[in-house]
Amino acid sequence: MTTTQPHTAPRSTEDGQRTIDIRSPHDGSSLGAVAVSTPADVENAIVSARVAQPEWARTSPAERGATLRRAAAVVRDNVEQLAELNEAETGKPRDEAREGVLAGAGTLEQYAELGPLHRGKTLQGDYGATDFMISQPRGVVAVITPWNDPVAVACGLLGAALVTGNTVVHKPSERCPRTGELLCGLLADVHPDGVLCRLVGDGEVGAALTGDPRIALIAHVGSTAAGRDIAIGAAGTGAKVLLENGGNDPLIVDRDVHPGWAARQAAMGAFANAGQICVSVERVYVHEAVLDPFLRALVDAAADASVPPLVDHQHREQVHDAVMAAVDAGAYRAIGGTLPSGGGSHYPATVLTDCTPSMAVMSEETFGPVAPVRAVRSFDHALAEATDSGYGLAATVLTSSMAHAQQAWRELPVGSVKINAVFGGAPGGAAHPRGRSGEGFGYGPELLEEMTTTKVVHSEPPTL
Structure with a gap:
């Protein structure tokens, strides 16, 4: 975190x-x-x-x-x-x-x-x-x-x-x-x-x-x-x-899942507790076949999200700086990404599109209510980019393919892999984090x- x-x-x-x-x-x-x-x-x-x-x-x-x-x-x-x-x-x-x-x-x-x-x-x-x-x-x-x-x-x-x-x-x-x-x-x-x-x-x-x-x-x-x-x-x-x-936990959205359901999962993973959860969704890879309906649903979910404040002003500045750096590098603010007026350290649920691997919102932990989205050509493309990280805490895969699910949990270099649910798990589980x-x-x-x-x-x- x-x-x-x-x-x-x-x-x-x-x-x-x-x-x-x-x-x-x-x-x-x-x-x-x-x-x-x-x-x-x-x-x-x-x-x-x-x-x-x-x-x-x-x-x-x-x-x-x-x-x-x-x-x-x-x-x-x-x-x-x-x-x-x-x-x-x-x-x-x-x-x-x-x-x-x-x-x-x-x-x-x-x-x-x-x-x-x-x-x-x-x-x-x-x-x-x-x-x-x-x-x-x-x-x-x-x-x-x-x-x-x-x-x-x-x-x-x-x-x-x-x-x-x-x-x-x-x-x-x-x-x-x-x-x-x-x-x-x-x-x-x-x-x-x-x-x-x-x-x-x-x-x-x-x-x-x-x-x-x-x-x-x-x-x-x-x-x-x-x-x-x-x-x-x-x-x-x-x-x-x-x-x-x-952690810099990825979420992969395969082409064979309902985009509205996938968007709700992504919103829950990215915006719960203002993204201040160790296993929050930090980067989203979406198959281009479902990208447009997924983004519409994710923006709607962000608009409806009830986001608590970030822990303090210093942290809010860090989150906003990461968002603005991505925008300056070519990302598009689909919703959010602005500093609210008034006291406190509130920050809105934010969706960024057109993100690239070199952006800090994709390569580092933002720890805020930010969902950076990257379109991918195939499941293998998503898996390759999701695994290209020095972090190794957790990852989520949304797919209807048992073959893709099997491939994902075997190949993702993280301690926890979640298939078709961003949160949850049986009691008694334990895992080793990897890398950084x-x-x-x-x-x-x-x-x-x-x-x-x-x-x-x-x-x-x-x-x-």
């Missing part, structure tokens, strides 16, 4: 304390300021987590799971307050924010059940020996989470880390510090002291945390640039990294494997 500067970049008060001013994405009004964690705060959090980790690791998996179930119940009890804060800080619609909170609670419950079932293996060695493999916690985990779905994403990473016996230092996004503060506080209150610690701040605080050699694993969901910096730093400290970075989009399992039962390290034990009786 894309990230930019916070609502207002951190500033220092007269006493040297850095603060972040939070402004409403709805109308630009001030929501107050929060203090940024100091270097001493970072040090105290890491020390507290290190001190608490051995005892938490010795706690039985069943008890850790029971603690996580209590945490899930507390999150459910505070769903309205969390959703309200999320909407106020990021502009996420209240109903969608509520769904994110409930999804987070559900994820905590899933890991509460899966954690105690996470097991090792016995090995078949000599008759007089015992051989086995056992999973053990890694130690102190740094969790860096984004603003676009702050509760659901955080609950997944925090739940998997905690239930496997790790302790955690969590830095939520500086764009939703109060949402992060409330969530982390709710979870920390049901765990022993030091098991879960929270920091507040921007990239400077994140770099101090992730660059510390006492951190055993870094789990990050955010921008490609930040993920790259984390990976470089981890190469020096030896920390394991789990990264879900940006990151590495490692960031969700699902496989995340428990990432949060632990495996030890092999060989034991023989002594020779007397």
Whole structure:
């Protein structure tokens, strides 16, 4: 996902304390300021987590799971307050924010059940020996989470880390510090002291945390640039990294699908939450045989779309700059692409046509309510251009051809392929992002494997 500067970049008060001013994405009004964690705060959090980790690791998996179930119940009890804060800080619609909170609670419950079932293996060695493999916690985990779905994403990473016996230092996004503060506080209150610690701040605080050699694993969901910096730093400290970075997810519209239905799928994928979803549709390839009716339906869908505000003015400027750069390079604004008047950081649903591969709206993640469309001659043409990307998060294919569907999921170099639905999927799935989009399992039962390290034990009786 894309990230930019916070609502207002951190500033220092007269006493040297850095603060972040939070402004409403709805109308630009001030929501107050929060203090940024100091270097001493970072040090105290890491020390507290290190001190608490051995005892938490010795706690039985069943008890850790029971603690996580209590945490899930507390999150459910505070769903309205969390959703309200999320909407106020990021502009996420209240109903969608509520769904994110409930999804987070559900994820905590899933890991509460899966954690105690996470097991090792016995090995078949000599008759007089015992051989086995056992999973053990890694130690102190740094969790860096984004603003676009702050509760659901955080609950997944925090739940998997905690239930496997790790302790955690969590830095939520500086764009939703109060949402992060409330969530982390709710979870920390049901765990022993030091098991879960929270920091507040921007990239400077994140770099101090992730660059510390006492951190055993870094789990990050955010921008490609930040993920790259984390990976470089981890190469020096030896920390394991789990990264879900940006995506440039393509949508392919085959010639044999209903153009109106395909346009509704494209609109949902590009405009939901103002395009601020990690697996939003970022570029659309449409077979020329259905291009005209598809575009008419997509423009109608954009005109009717209810688009929430972007997270802040800085991000809106980035989105608009990408749109205008495409227009300057020859793209046509079929609808949208203009800056609204008034306060807040609203941006209209935008459809661009006549797009070319060299345009940034086609080659990079825009992370806004923008649907850039490119006409293609054939399915193979669409597939070739869709795969020509350094990103590899997700892709969607709309087709009535089983052969094309089979070809697509086999050849698309992404972690998730969705056939005939831009969103959805069975619970328990997990995938590796590819290329610039990151590495490692960031969700699902496989995340428990990432949060632990495996030890092999060989034991023989002594020779007397």
